[in-house]
Amino acid sequence: MVFGKFEQAGSLWIMALNGKVAVVTGAAQGLGKGFVEILLQNGANVALLDLNEKAGKDLEENLNKAYGADRAHFYTADVSSEQQFKDAFQKVLTKFGRVDIFCNNAGIVNEKNWEKTVSINLCAVVRGTYLALEHMKKENGGQGGVIVNVASLAGLGPLPSAPIYTATKHGVVGFSRALSMASQLANYGVRINVLCPTFVRTALIDTFHSEELTGQFFNLKTVTESLLDKHPLVEVEDVAKGFLLLVKDESLNGAVLAVRSTGTGIVSFPTEIPKTPVSL
Numbered sequence: 371m372v373f374g375k376f377e378q379a380g381s382l383w384i385m386a387l388n389g390k391v392a393v394v395t396g397a398a399q400g401l402g403k404g405f406v407e408i409l410l411q412n413g414a415n416v417a418l419l420d421l422n423e424k425a426g427k428d429l430e431e432n433l434n435k436a437y438g439a440d441r442a443h444f445y446t447a448d449v450s451s452e453q454q455f456k457d458a459f460q461k462v463l464t465k466f467g468r469v470d471i472f473c474n475n476a477g478i479v480n481e482k483n484w485e486k487t488v489s490i491n492l493c494a495v496v497r498g499t500y501l502a503l504e505h506m507k508k509e510n511g512g513q514g515g516v517i518v519n520v521a522s523l524a525g526l527g528p529l530p531s532a533p534i535y536t537a538t539k540h541g542v543v544g545f546s547r548a549l550s551m552a553s554q555l556a557n558y559g560v561r562i563n564v565l566c567p568t569f570v571r572t573a574l575i576d577t578f579h580s581e582e583l584t585g586q587f588f589n590l591k592t593v594t595e596s597l598l599d600k601h602p603l604v605e606v607e608d609v610a611k612g613f614l615l616l617v618k619d620e621s622l623n624g625a626v627l628a629v630r631s632t633g634t635g636i637v638s639f640p641t642e643i644p645k646t647p648v649s650l
């Protein structure tokens with residue numbers, strides 16, 4: 371299946387990013403900032419969405435100094451608000467005229483206020499995906515494109531100290547994989563891929579030291595620390611390279627990319643779930 375303007379690199383079909391327009395949520399810091407930078411370095415123009423207005427505006431100024439005027443624009447938006455998300459998306463279309471790449475990256479850990487976590491980590495990912503899809507899909511006159519949803523290794527296996535966070539990330543993986551199949555079957559011309567990083571050196575990983583944010587699971591801090599031993603930290607730049615692959619490689623739709631200190635790989639899901647027979 372071929373989606374958009376691309377150039378051939380060996381047997382790979384690679385989407386050229388010059389002139390493309392990308393949207394990244396949670397873009398003011400951390401992984402989102404890394405995704406924005408690698409997109410700018412590869413020729414795309416980028417809309418940054420975040421609820422942190424000061425950090426977002428400061429980053430916008432610095433990026434336009436570094437990569438050229440008018441390449442990056444910040445829009446204040448709380449992705450858990452349907453109205454704010456829709457308004458920001460409309461402002462992006464008014465400014466840039468198109469959206470080719472959409473990254474649902476914004477996410478939090480809050481096991482106390484779990485409804486907030488579900489609202490941001492899962493509901494807002496669905497909202498952003500559907501906003502982008504409505505604009506991109508060919509049956510609506512769109513140009514096609516690619517959506518990258520940010521899950522986590524906790525979307526592939528449990529984080530005992532963060533069961534709600536784990537649930538939201540499993541939801542992102544399942545939703546994105548199912549929608550990628552729907553997109554293929556309906557010939558939307560839109561690829562939907564998932565990024566599953568291990569622990570990354572950002573502000574978020576301090577969360578599990580916070581009793582306010584881990585709540586009843588604060589006493590499992592040592593479990594997370596032992597998982598950190600098993601899954602050592604990676605840097606934002608390592609994850610950004612995986613993100614760029616999911617954006618540029620036109621052959622990838624429904625891909626789940628795990629980024630770990632031991633390397634990066636596309637997850638293969640068993641068609642037959644291993645089972646231990648029981649007698650009823």
Ligand SMILES: NC(=O)C1=CN([C@@H]2O[C@H](COP(=O)(O)OP(=O)(O)OC[C@H]3O[C@@H](n4cnc5c(N)ncnc54)[C@H](O)[C@@H]3O)[C@@H](O)[C@H]2O)C=CC1
Pocket residue numbers: 395396397398399400401402419420421422447448449450475476477478490520521522523566567568569570571572573574575
């Ligand atoms: N840091 C890590 O170890 C890992 C992070 N992830 C995921 O990567 C994504 C980014 O996380 P990090 O960069 O590490 O976190 P971070 O806390 O450094 O940055 C998150 C950004 O999202 C923004 N944000 C939070 N709630 C928002 C909302 N309602 N509306 C708009 N913006 C909002 C924040 O203002 C911040 O700029 C999250 O989805 C997270 O679950 C996945 C695996 C590992």
Ligand SMILES: CC/C=C\CC(=O)/C=C/C=C\C=C\C=C\[C@@H](O)[C@@H](O)C/C=C\CCC(=O)O
Pocket residue numbers: 479521522523524526527528529532535567568569570574575577578594597601628
């Ligand atoms: C408290 C949250 C902190 C940071 C955010 C985040 O998403 C960090 C996730 C980091 C690691 C999660 C590890 C989960 C490990 C176990 O559940 C494993 O069963 C995971 C399953 C497969 C891992 C892939 C592999 O190692 O082959």
